[in-house]
Amino acid sequence: MSKVRTVGWFEQETQILDATKAARKAKLRVVDVYTPYAVHGLDEAMGLSPSMLTWVCFLAGLAGGGSMFALMIYTSAMAWPLNVGGKPFASVPAFIPVTFEAAVLCAALTTVLAFFVRSKLFPGKKVVPLERVTDDRFALELLAEPGEARSFFERQGAVAVQEVP
Amino acid sequence: MTSAGKTMKTQMVALGVAVLGLGGLAFAMFQNPQWGYTNLLVCAFFFVTLAAGGLVLLALNTVAKAGWHIVLKRVFENYASLLPVGALLILLTLVNLLSGENSIYEWARPGVMEHDHLLHEKAAYLNSPFYVIRMVVVLVLWLLFSLRLRGLSGAQDKDGLVERTNQAVRWSTGFLVCFALTFSMASFDWIMGLEAHWFSTVFGMYNIAGLLSSSVAAVVLTCVLLHKTGWFPEFRIPHLHDLAKLLFAFCTFWAYLWFCQFMLIWYGNLPEEGIYYIRRWHEGWQPLFYLNFALNWLLPFFLLLPRPLKRSPNYVAAIALVVLLGRWLDIYLMVVPANFVLPPIGWVELSAVLGFAGLFVFLLQRRFQKVPLIAKKDPYLQESLNLH
Numbered sequence: 001m002s003k004v005r006t007v008g009w010f011e012q013e014t015q016i017l018d019a020t021k022a023a024r025k026a027k028l029r030v031v032d033v034y035t036p037y038a039v040h041g042l043d044e045a046m047g048l049s050p051s052m053l054t055w056v057c058f059l060a061g062l063a064g065g066g067s068m069f070a071l072m073i074y075t076s077a078m079a080w081p082l083n084v085g086g087k088p089f090a091s092v093p094a095f096i097p098v099t100f101e102a103a104v105l106c107a108a109l110t111t112v113l114a115f116f117v118r119s120k121l122f123p124g125k126k127v128v129p130l131e132r133v134t135d136d137r138f139a140l141e142l143l144a145e146p147g148e149a150r151s152f153f154e155r156q157g158a159v160a161v162q163e164v165p
Numbered sequence: 166m167t168s169a170g171k172t173m174k175t176q177m178v179a180l181g182v183a184v185l186g187l188g189g190l191a192f193a194m195f196q197n198p199q200w201g202y203t204n205l206l207v208c209a210f211f212f213v214t215l216a217a218g219g220l221v222l223l224a225l226n227t228v229a230k231a232g233w234h235i236v237l238k239r240v241f242e243n244y245a246s247l248l249p250v251g252a253l254l255i256l257l258t259l260v261n262l263l264s265g266e267n268s269i270y271e272w273a274r275p276g277v278m279e280h281d282h283l284l285h286e287k288a289a290y291l292n293s294p295f296y297v298i299r300m301v302v303v304l305v306l307w308l309l310f311s312l313r314l315r316g317l318s319g320a321q322d323k324d325g326l327v328e329r330t331n332q333a334v335r336w337s338t339g340f341l342v343c344f345a346l347t348f349s350m351a352s353f354d355w356i357m358g359l360e361a362h363w364f365s366t367v368f369g370m371y372n373i374a375g376l377l378s379s380s381v382a383a384v385v386l387t388c389v390l391l392h393k394t395g396w397f398p399e400f401r402i403p404h405l406h407d408l409a410k411l412l413f414a415f416c417t418f419w420a421y422l423w424f425c426q427f428m429l430i431w432y433g434n435l436p437e438e439g440i441y442y443i444r445r446w447h448e449g450w451q452p453l454f455y456l457n458f459a460l461n462w463l464l465p466f467f468l469l470l471p472r473p474l475k476r477s478p479n480y481v482a483a484i485a486l487v488v489l490l491g492r493w494l495d496i497y498l499m500v501v502p503a504n505f506v507l508p509p510i511g512w513v514e515l516s517a518v519l520g521f522a523g524l525f526v527f528l529l530q531r532r533f534q535k536v537p538l539i540a541k542k543d544p545y546l547q548e549s550l551n552l553h
Contacts, residue, residue, distance in 0.1 A: 058470065093427065093431050096428065097428070
């Protein structure tokens with residue numbers, strides 16, 4: 001028998017946490033969990049490895065700040081040295097605010113873009129959302145034998161169970 | 166029994182260090198008043214800001230109606246309970262202010278006001294009687310708020326009334342407004358007044374940033390030590406993680422204001438403003454100037470970036486120690502160059518730091534033995550115990 005994707009809906013935050021932990025204990029494959037808000041402790045319950053997004057953010061910040069700093073040094077000290085108020089050409093303190101802004105801007109935009117790419121989100125994409133998971137219910141999606149998943153959800157107190165294609 | 170014995174031992178050691186250090190400092194204050202009182206001011210200001218910092222952290226969280234901090238609430242309160250001692254210590258600097266020729270405040274030396282036009286213009290504000298009144302009023306205000314807020318918390322331990330929390334929210338709001346104004350004034354008076362020709366409007370804010378980062382660092386260190394010795398099982402990794410995030414944020418806030426003050430003065434390049442940095446950026450002070458920035462921002466920022474590291478107690482405690490050291494250096498750099506062309510770092514600095522640290526640890530530990538560590542009837546306690 002082939003495995004199918006089965007979704008179970010829960011009404012409480014604690015139920016979804018317990019069910020997710022129990023599913024991993026019972027060696028059922030957790031595909032994803034959908035919740036109306038960020039539930040604390042769900043990352044650990046799902047056994048997710050630490051996100052790589054932080055590294056994207058850090059490196060993009062370094063790249064943004066570094067390149068902006070290099071641009072300023074190049075334009076005001078190398079390509080066309082400019083005397084501003086008798087300050088040195090490469091006036092590092094004066095460059096810091098712009099470097100900081102560029103680092104923040106680059107880190108923020110790159111992180112958001114990386115998130116969209118990683119989650120395969122783009123304008124015009126059609127997704128049929130699970131019912132009520134953006135409202136008041138918590139859904140757990142498992143990949144398992146049809147009967148196995150259904151009985152698991154019933155034991156955990158799911159209010160609705162559905163197989164999805 | 167063994168843990169009680171250990172507590173006794175640490176207490177005796179702290180007291181011994183305090184007596185030796187403060188003895189050395191007192192000797193210096195007689196032998197070389199400028200050097201001695203300079204160090205007294207540095208350490209007393211650090212002491213007062215740490216104590217007031219406990220109250221600020223408590224009030225900030227209370228106003229925000231936060232729940233995560235309730236487990237740590239008594240640590241904040243116990244810091245605040247050291248305010249009376251801190252107030253006495255800072256009041257000791259008045260002896261020097263009023264001592265005439267030996268005063269570390271240039272404006273308070275006899276004959277200076279008459280011959281210095283710029284200082285003469287400020288005489289309506291910079292005069293000893295008004296200075297003393299301001300200092301006393303500020304300290305009394307903080308003490309009253311501290312008594313009230315700690316009193317409400319203690320009363321709630323007995324009756325468990327939710328109304329106590331609501332009252333604490335109102336008192337905390339008042340305290341924060343009052344503290345922002347009075348602490349700015351206090352840092353202008355006590356620290357900026359050392360170089361009375363110089364002025365910086367962001368100075369008060371800059372000191373509040375330093376107060377916040379050093380207070381969080383001190384709280385981290387206290388909690389980790391209490392947890393390690395088994396007194397504080399309620400303190401868990403999520404609490405540490407939140408404190409580490411605050412430490413990270415406040416260090417960055419400090420750096421932001423440090424740079425704000427520096428860059429505007431550097432860019433403007435006006436003599437009466439620039440003199441402050443000319444003293445600190447040249448000769449023997451320069452390495453300390455850079456070290457200050459490294460200890461207070463560069464190291465804590467990069468070392469606290471990764472998430473797993475923010476969740477390891479010994480590591481965060483070590484960084485907290487770095488930030489505390491940095492804060493001492495920060496105050497030292499604000500105070501000492503006013504009267505010393507070269508850093509006089511020597512036995513007086515060592516005895517002042519050890520003496521004050523010993524006194525602080527001794528008093529704090531006694532306080533922890535007196536009050537229950539957990540505010541067991543606080544309505545938000547469960548939220549804090551379950552913190553994730």
